Amino acid sequence: MADQLLEINGLNKHFGGIFATENVNLSVERGTIHAVIGPNGAGKTTLIAQLSGQLKPDSGNIEFDGRSIINDSVATRARMGIARSFQITSVVMPMTLLENVMLAVQGGSGHSFGFWSPVHRDRAMETAAMSSLAEVGLEDRARRTAANVSHGEQRQLEVAMALAMKPRLLLLDEPMAGMGKEEGAMMIDILKRLRGDMTILLIEHDMDAVFSLADRLSVMVNGHVIATDTVENIRANKEVQKAYLGDGHA
Amino acid sequence: MFRLPANLSGRSYALLLAILALAPFILEWANQPFYLDLLSRALILGIAAISLNLILGFGGMISLGHAAYIGIGAYCVGIPSYYDYYSGWLHLALALSVSAIFALVTGAISLRTKGVYFIMITMAFSQMVFFTFLSMEEYGADDGLVIYSRSEFPEWLSMDSGVSLYYWVFAMLLLSLMFTHRLVHARFGRVIVGSRFNEQRMQALGFNTYRYRLTCYVISAMMCSVAGMLFGNFAGFISPDIMGWTRSGELIFMVIIGGVATFFGPLVGTIVFVLLEEFLSAITVYWHLIFGVMLVALVLFGKGGIHGWLSSWDRKDADYG
Incomplete structure (x- = not known):
């Protein structure tokens, strides 16, 4: 087997x-x-x-x-x-694509009871998120808000978020x-x-x-x-x- | 280190903080001590509104029971003082711990519900607190409780004079503004904001959203209890009225007037609310009517509150409102 x-x-x-x-x-x-x-x-x-x-x-x-x-x-x-993408696009619409994917990286990296250090200065997390965005070809859209990209790009974002979790x-x-x-x-x-x-x-x-x-x-x-x-x-x-x-x- | 914000809203808030920092001197010079009282009251409620905004605005948890934590904080000054325990550290520690425990227990239950049910259940819990204090004859029941002396702190931290109390309030206000700002931009805040917009997705990303929201609820309650502790000292007289559900409703209005899910919005909203209340009630006894119409107009036409109105002149609005 x-x-x-x-x-x-x-x-x-x-x-x-x-x-x-x-x-x-x-x-x-x-x-x-x-x-x-x-x-x-x-x-x-x-x-x-x-x-x-x-x-x-x-x-x-x-x-x-x-x-x-x-x-x-x-x-x-x-x-x-176990990571999943949704049939009906399910991302955090008011956040940028980068912020969305950074959330996914964050979900896969320890707890989130960090109350003080700003996430946007976390270079390691940003690099990881950018590489997932690059994998689906969205690196030049990173700073756009999820609500303001095309449907196809939102679908790609779904996949990038799933990938960013480094799933098995x-x-x-x-x-x-x-x-x-x-x-x-x-x-x-x-x-x-x-x-x-x-x-x-x-x-x-x-x-x-x-x-x-x-x-x-x-x-x-x-x-x-x-x-x-x-x-x-x-x-x-x-x-x-x-x-x-x-x-x-x- | 210090840079002047480039946008209109940022500059307005910097100016506001500068005015608030100098207010006691300005009012002394103008010989208007009454307004320092009014301003102290407004800033205390401002802290409460900022704490409410943390769950209501950033977290999307609309609580109609937040005034309960003002009450808890105030009675944590009143009851020990009744037994001649005046230590300020004791009052502060009591306020923080009692509110944390109460928020943990009621939040654990409330956060199992959503939307209108959450609104109702938070209101129900706060009414429980309200009626509990209302029935405690020993502590004055509905007649209230007089606090004869303010919380005692070391000399340099004393809150005995009107001005020193004002600076206590102002310092706590700055702390809560800064803490909220750090919190929202930290890992924790990202999870809270993400859960407000898409809880299903956040869970699929591996976040136990319930646990994070409950933590946020407890933090918000503790912040609000500090406002209560200051209120007890400020008023010198407390009664269950300070935590009625209408007060919780007023807090929601303050947040909405200023701008939901913005950092300075709740503070600005509270100041506007308190000043309007003061001046309108001096003009006519029917001031509630005018006030109501103004609130309705603001909610209907002023989307995003005062912050939204200010920042409509700015190029970019970085908040999640």
Whole structure:
């Protein structure tokens, strides 16, 4: 068995009578990009929410690096090395991009009960933040307010903040949501550069992105994982084609 | 070291502080000792407003119970003095510790709620304190408690004269301004401000936002208790009225008039509030009516308060308002 960073076993979550997650088993190998695809309402974002700790599953287990994290809070999991980006942009809008990313660096570096020294004079933290911004190509936007940059740049900021936490596992919830073709291509480039260095669980609608990035692919439909395999095998899988890709595809 | 601020708002505040520093001399020369009393009162409430702004403005925690900490601070002077304990250090230590404990317990509960529920629960806790003091016959209940002598400090720190008390207040005011400024720009402040705008994101970044907000709430309460301790000394007479929920509401108005989440806004707002109250009530008994209309107009049209109005002439506004 290969080295698994994340192991999900028999995960269940339902809202009333609707199963958002039903008996989901999934494992993510260290150093790979694992993509989860599926139609709207398949339960992908609900899955991310349970992994990051916003939602508590009804039953099942999540192991991160060999340890169950099912009872840990969002903040605890983040400090253990699970970073996420949000499907709907979630940054601190009135702050600059640099301040946003510095917050992420700060979150990953000890406690924040510092009451006296100004953060904007912390060169080490600023350097770390700038390098994360540079990784996503936002270094020349560092002093702009998050509310005053384009949607695509806000999406890049989401990724930069996740990267700045130096995570062991990166959960990306549709990083390309609402992006134009050009911006999308840029995001694919950014993620390609991370490949191999980082373990990523990627949720994405854009098939071009998924097929060019993912090492492995899971397909979710109605809260079930109906298949997990390599990209080639998933493309050839008839059941997947019918359920998701459409009859005319492949 | 000292540079004159380049923008209008900064210059106005520097001028204001200079005037406040010299106020006792100016008023003595003008032979208007009454106004030193008024100014002392305004600055004491200013400290309370600055402390409220820390949670309300920077932290986004709208408390309608902050006056409770003025009350706690004041009774921490009044009750020991009733038993002939006049040590100022004792009064100060009591005010800081009692307010910290009360804020820790009530904050731990209140901060589990959000928005309107937070407003209501902070008000409920402050009313609890209000009615507790109201029912304590030993300490005067609603008749209040006379403080016969001011807190005793070493000679050079004495607050016995009107002028020395004024400088006590002024020094505490400067301290709270400076402390707030350092705090907001430090690691802690970034977390507090970040949590105000996007708590979900802050948690995903690894911050236990509840713990940070609770700490902020306790710090704010302790700052406010110093205002209470000074108020007890200033007034020489305290009653539960000083911590009614209307007083908490007034504090919110002072912050809004001056400018939410700005450093000098609450101080300016408080001075304007106290002066308006004073002069309008001298003109007519119906002054509340005029005052109310002015407040409504300020909130409706003066977005960002007086600070926002001043800094609309500046090129850049660096605050998070």
